[in-house]
Amino acid sequence: MHEIVDLRSDTLTLPTPAMRQAMAEAEVGDDVWEEDPTVKRLEAMAAKRFGKEAGLFVVSGTMGNLVGVLSHTEPGQEIILDADAHIYHYEVAGAARIGGLQTRPLQTERGFPSPEQVRSAIRPINLHVPATGLVCLENTHNRHGGTVCSPEEIAAVGQVAHAHGVPVHLDGARIFNAAVVLKREVREFAREADSVQFCLSKGLGAPAGSLLVGSRDYVARARRWRKRLGGGLRQVGVLAAPGIVALTTMVDRLAEDHDNARLLAEGLSQLPGIRLDLERVQTNIVIFQVDPPGGAEALVRETTLRKVKIHQINPTSIRLVTHKDVDREDIHRALEVFRELCRGWPRSSK
Numbered sequence: 001m002h003e004i005v006d007l008r009s010d011t012l013t014l015p016t017p018a019m020r021q022a023m024a025e026a027e028v029g030d031d032v033w034e035e036d037p038t039v040k041r042l043e044a045m046a047a048k049r050f051g052k053e054a055g056l057f058v059v060s061g062t063m064g065n066l067v068g069v070l071s072h073t074e075p076g077q078e079i080i081l082d083a084d085a086h087i088y089h090y091e092v093a094g095a096a097r098i099g100g101l102q103t104r105p106l107q108t109e110r111g112f113p114s115p116e117q118v119r120s121a122i123r124p125i126n127l128h129v130p131a132t133g134l135v136c137l138e139n140t141h142n143r144h145g146g147t148v149c150s151p152e153e154i155a156a157v158g159q160v161a162h163a164h165g166v167p168v169h170l171d172g173a174r175i176f177n178a179a180v181v182l183k184r185e186v187r188e189f190a191r192e193a194d195s196v197q198f199c200l201s202k203g204l205g206a207p208a209g210s211l212l213v214g215s216r217d218y219v220a221r222a223r224r225w226r227k228r229l230g231g232g233l234r235q236v237g238v239l240a241a242p243g244i245v246a247l248t249t250m251v252d253r254l255a256e257d258h259d260n261a262r263l264l265a266e267g268l269s270q271l272p273g274i275r276l277d278l279e280r281v282q283t284n285i286v287i288f289q290v291d292p293p294g295g296a297e298a299l300v301r302e303t304t305l306r307k308v309k310i311h312q313i314n315p316t317s318i319r320l321v322t323h324k325d326v327d328r329e330d331i332h333r334a335l336e337v338f339r340e341l342c343r344g345w346p347r348s349s350k
């Protein structure tokens with residue numbers, strides 16, 4: 001049980017004592033000179049786990065995606081992605097501003113474009129149109145509520161893209177959540193993806209950092225982009241060390257977060273005024289709609305006063321994320337607070 005039940009994001013997780021200790025004891029060197037042994041160990045570990053030749057430690061998922069996209073493309077090209085993709089909504093238009101790329105958002109049901117959608121979005125070779133430079137996928141899908149797609153679904157899209165000579169980047173910020181829930185290895189999701197970005201600092205609990213993995217040549221280009229963007233860090237083994245702890249000890253426990261999200265979602269789905277699609281609650285994210293006008297804002301205000309922190313994503317929607325620093329008792333306490341606040345609201349027509 002915690003003083004405050006913080007359901008705003010899994011980025012709020014605090015480093016574990018083992019991570020703190022690993023930070024203190026990390027062997028370090030100048031990583032721009034490629035002489036930090038701890039960073040090299042983490043990069044090699046990540047590459048192996050994803051079945052790729054090389055890995056690159058970057059400061060954030062946003063930098064991993066930006067460097068990842070830029071290392072595949074040329075200015076003036078178009079990138080295909082889901083209309084709710086993190087890259088499209090939450091990365092300050094880095095691909096456009098820095099990469100000179102046009103985005104081609106596709107409307108999808110669960111956050112994953114079908115092979116047919118991708119096939120018809122890939123541009124023909126024609127004087128008038130931009131060349132398609134990249135297809136981006138996201139798994140699990142943040143704005144769609146942590147929805148999962150299978151390695152086979154990714155492979156099907158990947159094959160279409162590759163048949164047209166277009167590479168695929170996978171934004172796998174929460175790919176380990178997908179792997180745990182489907183009981184598959186992350187390398188299976190990565191098979192038809194040319195690059196994958198994943199976060200150490202979300203459910204895995206490390207204080208900072210993401211990895212970008214891909215072929216040796218690709219990662220060499222990415223290393224240059226990282227440097228150009230100011231992301232070349234020196235004795236950064238102090239951050240890679242907790243990342244190694246995260247990768248080696250924090251993956252399997254994600255199942256607990258999924259169980260807690262399910263419990264939370266089932267409880268919420270019973271409450272008047274709340275609309276929640278239980279089928280979309282597949283991992284550690286719970287998104288729901290609040291029907292009474294002003295209800296979402298009121299919920300944020302009133303739950304906060306009761307030491308339960310939640311996140312409003314638009315005027316009518318709330319997002320909750322479970323993680324290692326929220327336990328079963330915290331979930332029950334949060335549900336108590338929601339029950340108290342929703343009491344008396346009219347029932348939603350589902």
Ligand SMILES: *Cc1c(COP(=O)(O)O)cnc(C)c1O
Pocket residue numbers: 011059060061062063065086087138140141142171173174199201210
């Ligand atoms: C959080 C997130 C990112 C970006 O990670 P930061 O470390 O916050 O920059 C990228 N993609 C998805 C799907 C995310 O959820």
